[in-house]
Amino acid sequence: MFTIVRKERLNPTVTKMVIDAPYVARKAEPGQFIIFRAHEDSERVPLTIADFDREQGTVTIIYQIVGGSTMELDAMNEGEALCDFVGPLGVKTHTEGLKKVAVVGGGVGCAIAYPVTKKLHEQGATVHAVVGFRNKDLVILEDEFKAASDRLVMMTDDGSHGEKGLVTAALEKLIQEGNEYDEVIAIGPLVMMKFVCAVTKKYNIKTVVSMNPIMIDGTGMCGGCRLTVGGETKFACVDGPDFDGHLVDFDEAMKRGSMYREFEQHAREESCNLLSKEVN
Secondary structure, eight states: OOEEEEEEEEEEEEEEEEEEEHHHHHHOOOEEEEEEEEETTTTOOOEEEEETTTTTTTTEEEEOOHHHHHHHHHHHHHTOOSSSSEESSOOOOOOOOOOOOEEEGGGHHHHHHHHHHHHHHHTTTTEEEEEEEESGOOOOOOOHHHHSSSEEEEETTSSSSSSSSSSHHHHHHHHHHOOSEEEEEEEOOOOHHHHHHHHHHHHHHHEEEOOOOOOOOSSHHHOOOOEEEEEEEEEHHOOSSEEEEETTTTHHHHHHTTTHHHHHHHHHHHHHHHHHHHHO
């Protein structure tokens, strides 16, 4: 039984859940993910671990309501239990030995960027966090980033909170100020990570990106999460999800990621109809 211990709405489309999963919490590290099923007849969905508490035996997930499965998950409440909650899966984010790092997060990707920022901070590294959202209503985890970073730059597309502009511009400004980073870690939409890598490549700064393509089994058997990295085929679920951003074929990843958009829209509409019938 994977009981929902706490459920909190972070913004209109993003929710945080704390799940009782002591065996997962015991081994979890930043960068890894879980695969859950809400019910026995639900599809398998991967979500990156947003936080964990080994003493309490809990794992935190943060998800955006974008399709049928996340709508199904969001319909569940505290005290109910998920059918499956498997993990931790994937390779943890490498943080050892880093002295100064810029962590760049975009949108709901900030939920993945936060535990990495926290781990680096706990290890004594100097951490500059650059996080961006479309507007102030979509901002999440601002206080958590403040507590875990030496410098926090908040960006919004419309300037309604923090500074106006893109995270790429903020990152380049930090670099031009003379900050010498051992590494930049970027987590967010594919197009954001692509352009972060374009900035860091100019300055020859190692850049790690977290890739979260379509996954099914999480063990490398189905091949659904394949990516091209440095001209070679990699599987995000077992080789990643972290990769050298300067080697990732982002255009291919974005093309593959849009293949099931129509199917996802159909699944969302079906879930809306099903949930409305249950309410009525």
